[in-house]
Amino acid sequence: MAMARDAPSPPHPFEIHMVASAASPEFALLRRTLRRSRAVALDAEWKPRRSRPSSSSSADPSPSSSSSLFPPVTLLQIACRAVAGEGGGGGSSSPVFIVDLLAVAAEALWEPLRELFESPEVLKLGFRFKQDLVYLSSTFSSHGCDPGFDRVEPFLDVTTIYHHLNSQNMGRKLPKETKSLATVCAELLGISLSKELQCSDWSCRPLSEEQILYAAADAYYLLEIFSLFEQKVFTDGKYLASPRGNASTLAAKLDKTIEESKLSNIFENGIDTIDSFESDGNLSIHSMTLPTSYAFDGDCITHVIRKYGEMIVLKDSDKKPRPSRRRGKEQLHTNIKSKEQLLDNSDWQGPPPWDPFVGGDGCPKFLCDVMVEGLAKHLRCVGIDAAIPSSKKPEPRQLLNQAYKEKRVLLTRDVKLLKYQYLIGNQVYKIKSLLKNDQLVEVIETFQLKISEDQLMSRCTKCNGNFIQKPLTIEEAIEASKGFQVIPPCLFNRNLEFWKCTDCSQLYWEGTQYHNAVQKFISVCKLND
The missing domain is CATH 3.30.420.10 (Ribonuclease H-like superfamily/Ribonuclease H)
Structure with missing residues (x-):
C-alpha cells in the first residue's frame, strides 16, 4: 500500500x-x-x-x-x-x-x-x-x-x-x-x-x-x-x-x-x-x-x-594464487557435470504446492534463500508472499523443511539444492537471471503469476506481513509510532493515509518514494501493455 x-x-x-x-x-x-x-x-x-x-x-x-x-x-x-x-x-x-x-x-x-x-x-x-x-x-x-x-x-x-x-x-x-x-x-x-x-x-x-x-x-x-x-x-x-x-x-x-x-x-x-x-x-x-x-x-x-x-x-605468498579446494574434486565434478547441467537447464515442471489441484489455496508463496534475498523484497513490492530463511545460515535441510511446511517454492541460484528436489516434490527452482528486476520478471513468467496495479506495495517489504484493513489517521499514526518509528513533521499537514503492518508494526504512507516505486514496478511488470 x-x-x-x-x-x-x-x-x-x-x-x-x-x-x-x-x-x-x-x-x-x-x-x-x-x-x-x-x-x-x-x-x-x-x-x-x-x-x-x-x-x-x-x-x-x-x-x-x-x-x-x-x-x-x-x-x-x-x-x-x-x-x-x-x-x-x-x-x-x-x-x-x-x-x-x-x-x-x-x-x-x-x-x-x-x-x-x-x-x-x-x-x-x-x-x-x-x-x-x-x-x-x-x-x-x-x-x-x-x-x-x-x-x-x-x-x-x-x-x-x-x-x-x-x-x-x-x-x-x-x-x-x-x-x-x-x-x-x-x-x-x-x-x-x-x-x-x-x-x-x-x-x-x-x-x-x-x-x-x-x-x-x-x-x-x-x-x-x-x-x-x-x-x-x-x-x-x-x-x-x-x-x-x-x-x-x-x-x-x-x-x-x-x-x-x-x-x-x-x-x-x-x-x-x-x-x-x-x-x-x-x-x-x-x-x-x-x-x-x-x-x-x-x-x-x-x-x-x-x-x-x-x-x-602483501607477502610473497599473497601474490600467488592459492590452490582451489575444487581442484581435488575435479574428477568428481566431471562425473556429475552432465547431471547438474541437465538440472540447471530444465524448466519448471510443477505444479506448484499452492495449486488447488494438489490441495493448495491458490495463493503463490515463495522462499528466497540468501543468494536471492533481494528478490524477496521485489516480490513483496508486487504483492507476492515471499519469505526468507528463518535462520541466517540455514542448512539445505532447513530450507527444504521450511519450504515444505509452509508450502512454498524455494528460489535459489545454488544448483546444489536442485538435487534435493525429489525430497519435496519439485519445490525448488533455480533463478537464471542476475539482476533483481530480471529475476522478478523470470518468476512472474515461469509461474504465470497474475500481477495487477492494485497489488503493488500491498505487503510489508520489511517482514512480508499484511497491512491492517483500515488506514490510520495522522493522530493514530503518531500514537502508533511512539518509541518505534519517527514520522517526519513535514507530513503532518499533507492529509495522508497511514498503513500499519499487522506483524512488525512498521508504518507506511504514500509519499514520493511510494509513487516512484509504483511507476517502477508498473514498468517492470509491463502492466501498461
Whole structure:
C-alpha cells in the first residue's frame, strides 16, 4: 500500500570525475586532490573469473602470463576528503574519481598510487581491501610497473569501524564475524546500497550509467561511514582537540550543523538523513548523519591514524594464487557435470504446492534463500508472499523443511539444492537471471503469476506481513509510532493515509518514494501493455 521508509532509493550526493586518460584535466585534478586529502576511500572492480588459468599458462614466467594469475583490475574508485578549509580543486568537497585502468597508462598512475598507499599522513579507507590490493599489484606488474604494490598504511577497514561504532568499549577485541558493505550502509546510514551489478562484466566499454553510479557509491559511502566514526571519537571524549580546534568550538560547530540539518526540508527529497534526536539533546550516532562536507579538525584524523590505523602488507605468498579446494574434486565434478547441467537447464515442471489441484489455496508463496534475498523484497513490492530463511545460515535441510511446511517454492541460484528436489516434490527452482528486476520478471513468467496495479506495495517489504484493513489517521499514526518509528513533521499537514503492518508494526504512507516505486514496478511488470 505504501513505500517502506527503510528501503529508500540510494541518493547520489557525490560528484563523479571519469578519468580515461593520463593527459586529461580529470587526471590532473585527481593528482591535486590526492595531495590535499587526509582521508581517501578506495575500491576496485574487475571482470569475474569464470574458470581457472591453465597449467601451461601459469608455468610461463613471462609478464603476460603472470597477469593471468589474478583477474585484471579494470576500474579503480577513489573518493577523497580534504581537511576542513582545503578544497580538492573541484566543485565537491568529497569528489569521487572513477579511473578507467583500460584507458589510463599504468606507468602514469603507478607513482601517485604508490605515494598515496605509503603516505603516513593520509588515512586510507576500504572494505576488505587486501584482495583489491593483490589484484591491483598483479595488474600493474603485468604492465611493467614491477613490483606493483606491497603495502597500504595507515589503513582503516570499514568492518573495523562498524564494530567500533556498535561497541561501548572502542578498545575491546573485535569479533571475527563480518557483514557485507550493503548491510553496514543500511544499519549505519539508512542507505539501501544495491549490489546487483557486483558481478557484471567490468571489462566491457562503455560503462553503463548504472555501473558508474554503483562504482562511485561503493567508494563514497566509505567516507560517510568514517564521518560517523569521527563523530563517535569526538563525542565519546576519545580525542581532545588542539587549540586550533578546541572542544567548545567543535561542539558549537556540531550543534550548528545538527540544527541546520534538522530544519532543512530533506524529507521532501526522499533522503532520510536524520531520523531522530535523543530527548536529552545528545547526538545519536545511529540516527544522524552529517554531510561529508563537514570535516573535523585535521588533528582528529591524526589521532584516528595513531590510535586505530592498521596496515596491509602483501607477502610473497599473497601474490600467488592459492590452490582451489575444487581442484581435488575435479574428477568428481566431471562425473556429475552432465547431471547438474541437465538440472540447471530444465524448466519448471510443477505444479506448484499452492495449486488447488494438489490441495493448495491458490495463493503463490515463495522462499528466497540468501543468494536471492533481494528478490524477496521485489516480490513483496508486487504483492507476492515471499519469505526468507528463518535462520541466517540455514542448512539445505532447513530450507527444504521450511519450504515444505509452509508450502512454498524455494528460489535459489545454488544448483546444489536442485538435487534435493525429489525430497519435496519439485519445490525448488533455480533463478537464471542476475539482476533483481530480471529475476522478478523470470518468476512472474515461469509461474504465470497474475500481477495487477492494485497489488503493488500491498505487503510489508520489511517482514512480508499484511497491512491492517483500515488506514490510520495522522493522530493514530503518531500514537502508533511512539518509541518505534519517527514520522517526519513535514507530513503532518499533507492529509495522508497511514498503513500499519499487522506483524512488525512498521508504518507506511504514500509519499514520493511510494509513487516512484509504483511507476517502477508498473514498468517492470509491463502492466501498461
